[in-house]
Amino acid sequence: MRPILLQGHTRSLTQIKYNYEGDLLFSVAKDQVVNVWYSHNGERLGTYHGHVGAIWTVDVNSTSSILLTGSADNSAKLWEVRTGKCLHTWEFKTAVKRVAFSEDDSMALVVTENRMGYPGTVTVFSVKNDIDAEQSDEPTMIINQEGSKAMVAAWGYLNKYIITGHENGEISQYDWKTGEKIKSIHPHTDVISDLQMSEDRTYFITSSKDKSAQIFESNTLNPLKKYATDAPLNSASITPIQDFVILGGGQEAMEVTLTKLRHGKFECRFWHKILEEEVGRVKGHFGPINTIAVHPNGKGFSSGGEDGYVRVHHFDEDYFKFKYPEL
Template sequence: MRPILMKGHERPLTFLKYNREGDLLFSCAKDHTPTVWFADNGERLGTYRGHNGAVWCCDVSRDSMRLITGSADQTVKLWNVQTGAQLYSFNFDSPARAVDFSVGDKLAVISTDPFMGLPSTIQVKCIANDPSEQTGESVLTIKGPQGRINRAVWGPLNKTIISAGEDATIRIWDSETGQLLKESNKETAHQKTVTSLTKSADGSHFLTGSLDKSAKLWDIRTLALIKTYVTERPVNACAMSPILDHVVIGGGQDASHVTTTDRRAGKFEAKFFHKILQEEIGGVKGHFGPINALAFNPDGRSFSSGGEDGYVRLHHFDPDYFNIKM
């Protein structure tokens, strides 16, 4: 499968997100401008201008009308997807790291970094139907765990919030009271920073990637560990196929060690694992540096990866891919 190379960012990529129909792909990078692309041919549709810092994360509403982005410039912005107009800006006292719309798009969860003596927080904001009625108040603020919270997402029926980050512990919070309901136990949990967290298509389980060179599959309600996928390098990003039992994991070492690695050494490939058998089934090479972001198209027929090299690579699967026998 020949990838489509999409060059629209000057700096390393941080996050990729498809809309629900899978026809649009949103990319975030350290160059301040989130970008939207056609997901089938990689054509660049437009950018969202307004941030003054690296953009860490984004999410798009179910109807593909609104985009929410979290940035190091201490703001989270709401955008009109179609026109690129900025609808609202939530201001914080520290960089915003993770953003996620709830089911129904009425709420958004946002995590902020520890900064200048402030602790990390997880905040829930109401999203108004009419942008002119939007306010900046938080419905809930959880002053959180030690270290950065790299990912915060909604659990089933918006009843819970799942967070993970620098302290390697995955936590489940009550989204109304902010009470801690569960946390991963030390034996089965990751040993180092959790870099990514992605939910399955049906929302029954989720996958986490960590710098301890593994990705783990968890039950979203009980937080029971289901599977572990082990690689030989730190994991920066992971994604799950919505139609097959496949997990894709991307990584590489820290950007500061990159110059000592030949790209042909295969350190920067996206590796495919069988979700149930936990065995590696293949890899896709191509990036000139660690892979920082991965996303599967909701139809399961293509996936995209974003790297430290500033490129987004869009891969459409060959027919053979759907007939891989283990």
Template sequence: MANRVIPLTCSGHTRPVVHLSFSSLNDDGTYLLVSSCKDGNPMLRDWTGDWIGTFLGHKGAVWSTKLSPDTSRAVTGSADFTAKVWDTYTGKVLHSFPHNHIVRTVAMAPDASHILTGGNEKKVRIFDLAQPESEPVFLNRPGGKESHGGMVKSVVWSEPSMGVSAGEDGVIRWWDLRSQEEVRSVTLSDPILSMELSKATSKLVVTSGRDVSFLPVAPGQYETFKVTLPYAPSSASLHPVLQDRFVAGSTADPWVRVYDMDGVEREVYKGHHGPVHCVEYSPDGEMYATGSEDGTIRLWQTIPGKSYGLWQGGQPNGG
């Protein structure tokens, strides 16, 4: 008899949850989860889903939140035209960087020395946290053109000196952050909805149109794998250990679906009461998190019934 799939529900947000990001795996096997929400209050949780704290200070929807590798810092991007850097232990704002429009995406350098931002201005900026009063560096295309021809939907810091940006123009661009020059670009056939860096697999997971594309994060590698789904996925995440499956959400329905790499649906679950905006596997691959229009985060086991975290004997215990 198959195990019943019962997700843990993490409440606390009051509006749609639009982005989720896990930290790297700590030496003791634990990790953290940050959530971005239209309520303007990003939340930090531990690996069991238990609430740790809320970052209070934005005056608009928060579209993106990322943690530093050591989890001591967080960076957020908001509709209030700012990106902020936070101390995760105290919850205090350390820096606030003004923009001229909505900040849709942020990333932090591996050594937490700089941040990348992008958004409605179509520009990608680098801010130096050691010199927070200094003007940012802009990543421009040849001729001084803006970073993208449409809204910047996602930025990731892939290596100490390499960043990647993705835009509604359907283009993914690799940037040498030392020279501020573009070193490669790939153009997809549809506007990009999401792009996440799967750190354990060194792959970019990109959703555009009805496609989920898997691209090497290294700019010199060119093999690209694509899976076409029967609907337009809002977000997708590759299993970090097995690499034989990915999870996808959709803004068209409340279902969460897991697929084989050949596009065959292997699992489908309903737990949310609204469209699913974002999905992300935990760094150990034991579970994945989903965020929805219904204002909740739900945590799902990769192997239902396994005793893990707050699933004791396969049954949720808390959350």
């Protein structure tokens, strides 16, 4: 395959996201601009200007009408996808590390940083999906984090829970209606860098700096699978069609100059989801991979790196023919 190289950012990528149909790819980076691309040919559709700090996170609703971003300028913004117009801004006391729309788009969660005496929170807002509607500034629920701060969060299926991944490697399950912690486990020994839901949200994958990625059941937080690699991981994603997971990461950016390129382990690793074996690798980035997203139809994936590039891959024919002999 020949990857498409997207050079729309001047600083390292923080998150990329496909929309529901997979025809649009949103990318955010530390350079304060949101880009949207056509995923099939890498053409840039537009940019969203307004943030004045590094943008950490992005999410789009399922009809691809409203975009939600969170930034280090202590705000989360709602945008009209089609025109790039900012629809609403929510202000916070600290930086926003993660945003996510609920499964039915009616709500959004915002994870804020624990900084300057303010505790880290997971704040839930209700969102009106009409672009002309007035958005409410009043949060539905604020879940205060005691102990280790939350780094990532996602909605469980049918908006039942919010699942958070913490700095110390903990994973917690919250009832967002009451703000209570239902369950908590401690499977990772280091920062949880990413948490992505499966298509039906019944299970999710976490990646951690402790060099492993794990799959858990959303309901019970039972660990299902574990993928142990040899490099700190920044992102993990589950692929449709083939039973794979894609893991990305690599040596910390600050340590890159100390070693040779090929020792940096800056490759997307493909692991068999069920057998927990590595099946292949895709190289290309010059720095650690910060974020991975899989096309919803499973025919491609994209990765964003510390090197400022997004690489869009469309799988070759033989990827779909690949079969494990024992399955």
